[in-house]
Amino acid sequence: MLKPATLLLASAIAATRACDIPSDTLSNNITEGFAVQVQNASLPVVHNHYLNIWDWGGGDQHLFVSPSGNSTSALTLVDGVLTLPWDPPRRAVINGEYEVKDNTTKMFMTERGDPRAVFEPVYGCNPDTDAVQIELALKSLDTLAEGGNIGVRPFNGIYDFRYTPEGNTAYDPDRPWTKVTLVVVSPEAVTGL
Incomplete structure (x- = not known):
């Protein structure tokens, strides 16, 4: 058990390292293209990698953690929905x-009308640098469910993106799901694609 003085010191160190979160509210529309960085320092194989797309047939784009798939910095956010502004547009959905x-x-991303993943842009702190960053917090699964979490799971030696409802306790030790933070990154800031 930690002594009170040790806990106080640990709390003070944590407080000095946290970034100052701006108080303004972010728009749920981001019209300039961006990439999505994946963060979870406890899983180095995906930490600071990027969300990549992979043509899966029929117009669908499946989402994998880089280096798998094709890099993109052309994503936009339309009414909270992650969108590839193609013709026709592909939108992030949770349904498969x-x-x-x-x-x-x-x-994954599709032009079909599957239940959309609706995100809310929020400010957060970069776990490595403490810099302020814009994160995409899952707000709802279309109109079907509020909240939940986005994470990654191994799939044939690569990592794909998966949704799970809030409070889920189910676990597969053979393919462990890990929650990740999705971060908006400008094309100029993208490294290591």
Whole structure:
């Protein structure tokens, strides 16, 4: 057990390292192209990598952690929905390959009207640099469910993106799902694609 003085010192160090979160509210529309950086320092194989797209046939773009797939910095946010502004546009949806064992569902991009992943841009602190960053917090699964989490899970040696409802306790030790933070990164700031 830590002594009170040790806890106080640890709290003071944590407080000095945290960034100052701006008080303004961010728009749920981002019209200039961006990339999405994936963060979770506890999983180095994906930490600071990027969300990449992979043509899966039929116009669908499946989402994988770089270096798998094709890099993109052309993503936009339209009414909270991650969008590839193609003709026709592809939107992030949560509707496919549901897995009972860990209670997760695939997130991918499509032109179809599947249930959309609706995000809310929020300020956060970069875990490595403490710089202020814009993160995409999952707000809802279309009109079907509020909240939940986006994470990654191994898939044939690469990592794909999966949704799980808030409070999910299901777990698959063979393909462990790990929650990640999705960060908006300007094309000029993208490194290591």
